[in-house]
Amino acid sequence: xxxTIFIPAIDLIGGRCVRLTQGAYDACTSxxxxxxxxARLFExxxxxxxxxxxxxxxxxxxxxxxKIIREIVAQTSLKVQVGGGIRSLSAIKELLNSGVAxxxxxxxxxxxxxxxxxAIQQFGTxxxxxxxxxxxxxxxISGWEExxxxxxxxxxxxxxxxxxxxxxCTDIESDGMMKGPNVELYARLVREFPGIKWIAAGGVSFRxxxxxxxxxxxxxxxxxxxxxxxxxxxxxxPCLDIKEGRVxxxxxFTNLKDAGDPVKLAAFYxxxxxxxxxFLDITATSDKRKMxxxxxxxxxxxxxxxxxxxxxxxxxxxxxxxxxxxxxxxSIESAAVLNPGLVSEAAALCGSQAVVISVSPRRAKSGWxxxxxxxxxxxxxxxxxxxxxxxxxxxxxxLLNSVDEDGQGNGYDLEMLKAARDVLTIPLIASSGAxxxxxxxxxxxxxxxxxxxxxxxxxxxxxxxxxxxxxxSTKGVCMRNFSPALYKKGVPLPPRSS
Amino acid sequence: xxxxxxxxxxxxxxxxxxxxxxxxxALYEISGDPxxxxxxxxxxxxxxxxxxxxxxxxxxxxxxxxxxxxRVPVFGICLGMQLLFEKSEEGDxxxxxxxxxxxxxxxxxxxxxxxxxxxxxxxxxxxxxKFADSKSPLIKDIPDESYFYFVHSYAAPLCEFTTGVAFxxxxxxxxxxxxxxxxxxxxxxxxxxxxxxxxxxxxxx
Numbered sequence: 001x002x003x004t005i006f007i008p009a010i011d012l013i014g015g016r017c018v019r020l021t022q023g024a025y026d027a028c029t030s031x032x033x034x035x036x037x038x039a040r041l042f043e044x045x046x047x048x049x050x051x052x053x054x055x056x057x058x059x060x061x062x063x064x065x066x067k068i069i070r071e072i073v074a075q076t077s078l079k080v081q082v083g084g085g086i087r088s089l090s091a092i093k094e095l096l097n098s099g100v101a102x103x104x105x106x107x108x109x110x111x112x113x114x115x116x117x118x119a120i121q122q123f124g125t126x127x128x129x130x131x132x133x134x135x136x137x138x139x140x141i142s143g144w145e146e147x148x149x150x151x152x153x154x155x156x157x158x159x160x161x162x163x164x165x166x167x168x169c170t171d172i173e174s175d176g177m178m179k180g181p182n183v184e185l186y187a188r189l190v191r192e193f194p195g196i197k198w199i200a201a202g203g204v205s206f207r208x209x210x211x212x213x214x215x216x217x218x219x220x221x222x223x224x225x226x227x228x229x230x231x232x233x234x235x236x237x238p239c240l241d242i243k244e245g246r247v248x249x250x251x252x253f254t255n256l257k258d259a260g261d262p263v264k265l266a267a268f269y270x271x272x273x274x275x276x277x278x279f280l281d282i283t284a285t286s287d288k289r290k291m292x293x294x295x296x297x298x299x300x301x302x303x304x305x306x307x308x309x310x311x312x313x314x315x316x317x318x319x320x321x322x323x324x325x326x327x328x329x330x331s332i333e334s335a336a337v338l339n340p341g342l343v344s345e346a347a348a349l350c351g352s353q354a355v356v357i358s359v360s361p362r363r364a365k366s367g368w369x370x371x372x373x374x375x376x377x378x379x380x381x382x383x384x385x386x387x388x389x390x391x392x393x394x395x396x397x398x399l400l401n402s403v404d405e406d407g408q409g410n411g412y413d414l415e416m417l418k419a420a421r422d423v424l425t426i427p428l429i430a431s432s433g434a435x436x437x438x439x440x441x442x443x444x445x446x447x448x449x450x451x452x453x454x455x456x457x458x459x460x461x462x463x464x465x466x467x468x469x470x471x472x473s474t475k476g477v478c479m480r481n482f483s484p485a486l487y488k489k490g491v492p493l494p495p496r497s498s
Numbered sequence: 499x500x501x502x503x504x505x506x507x508x509x510x511x512x513x514x515x516x517x518x519x520x521x522x523x524a525l526y527e528i529s530g531d532p533x534x535x536x537x538x539x540x541x542x543x544x545x546x547x548x549x550x551x552x553x554x555x556x557x558x559x560x561x562x563x564x565x566x567x568x569r570v571p572v573f574g575i576c577l578g579m580q581l582l583f584e585k586s587e588e589g590d591x592x593x594x595x596x597x598x599x600x601x602x603x604x605x606x607x608x609x610x611x612x613x614x615x616x617x618x619x620x621x622x623x624x625x626x627x628k629f630a631d632s633k634s635p636l637i638k639d640i641p642d643e644s645y646f647y648f649v650h651s652y653a654a655p656l657c658e659f660t661t662g663v664a665f666x667x668x669x670x671x672x673x674x675x676x677x678x679x680x681x682x683x684x685x686x687x688x689x690x691x692x693x694x695x696x697x698x699x700x701x702x703x
Contacts, residue, residue: 040658041660044631046632046642226665226669227668229669230615230665230666231625231666232621232666233623233624233645235623275624300513300514300517301517301520304687304689304691304693304694305647305688324513326513326514328688353620396622397622426618480645481626481644
């Protein structure tokens, strides 16, 4: 399979790097606004090509940023393709003679096709690319107000007769949305015109590499992903219920079954690609604090991913105890309802990032009411109002269970997740009810969860963590890529001091 | 015998870093004594907490001068990396000034043209890192665009010393190197296999 070559982009106005946001030009603050520095960074990142759009030139109908383009060509080893304001053969000549590798022709290809044919004859077909925008299945040429009314296939046929072999196709509807490029469109074009070198643009990010490669796209322009992208991954979290140092899990909090040693299981999930782990210690003996510390200590030595410990955390001392023993976060449940001041205190002392609030609501006549003590006691508190309070008090994250759905395998309570999502600005972990792969996706896509938690399906081997992550990844959810290869090889041991 | 020293200035939790070093079977010493730090063969400078309070402790103990004067490999992690810069907006704190630029609070509004999203601050979780220096010894055997674990509200801008970039509504410096000073905004000690590899690579320098 041929590799898709990714091309980072720079938009220029007045010799400065800018970005177009909702029709307005903003200085791009990424790198002191210097296009040269930006280009150097891309070069250091290992890119071969750079895509430059002279936005000013596009508006004026003539080249406006030639000086800076020349500097980039001279000061980097990048192959540069330039578009915007190229409306004549002399402009094409000027750019190509300045060392620009390829020019992107827009409206000229429609208005003066002869010029394009001439340029191809003079400079070769590799150095002249036609830029075609597609909106609603129709070709629109940049700089043109109206649509051409042409289907992309018809337009490409016309271009072929001029000798064009490189076409940049921007799907306008994908551009500016965070849904990724229109892979179906490119698949169709590549299939129908295998002789054309395709440059995909619009909505492209790092995460689309595989899909574009499979389709057979030659190049992909990535612009906004650099300046406005967010690749924070959604998390898959196995939850381990611990009693007296052993893992247990049962349907609806009763009928507990033994499923192993927590440290071994933790190391197993770490290797499987779990993004994080949650331990709920349901030990109810007097030496609980010591057992929690012991668990945190043993787990933190064994694994190198973050983990949360909860279960019966009721004082600041409990919080400190777990964190000092090596837990990254603590989860507070009953005590958050009975003594909400604890949440404020813990957040102030240890930071919000370390404080997770676990909530176990049950459906009520209207909304949801919070239950405590393992789902046995109704506090009568309204979920939404409670979440608001927790957030204000400095909670860092909400772990949302459901007494109704726990252990049922019918999926998360999506309605409840949405209600929680609407009032929260902190991350939300969906819990209780995942039984099928789709449930994880629904929790994220419909429920708006930042992380999905499950226990039984993992412990009893219905799915592996990796299966869930692969499934979510194919559905377009941003997942941490995981390299089991590194594990197989093992980390080389550094030399001991001598 | 010269040792790897993990700087412990009393304010941050160095336990996770030490656990990771233990997993790598490394020999090291935990110390907040500038005399020991200046004698080290390698220094790891972890950071958890607030910039202002941490710098105050460093100055009080003379660790600021000790770190600045180091000629052996130094690895600043998270706040430890941020403090290598000239300044942090967090509490308007003057940093160690080893790296140019000002560490700034994340802009919570992510704009992707028509779509405007409110980002959660702090950023907590796994984010992609695009390497910007294929020759960096820290990334040996680590695939480009791997995910690392981040927990932070402030971020360093891109600069000529940036060796890795991450994206959270805006690009920022995820990895940096100037001479013998290395830094990561993410926590390698919490970043699974790739994090262990990266720490191992530092120890192998």
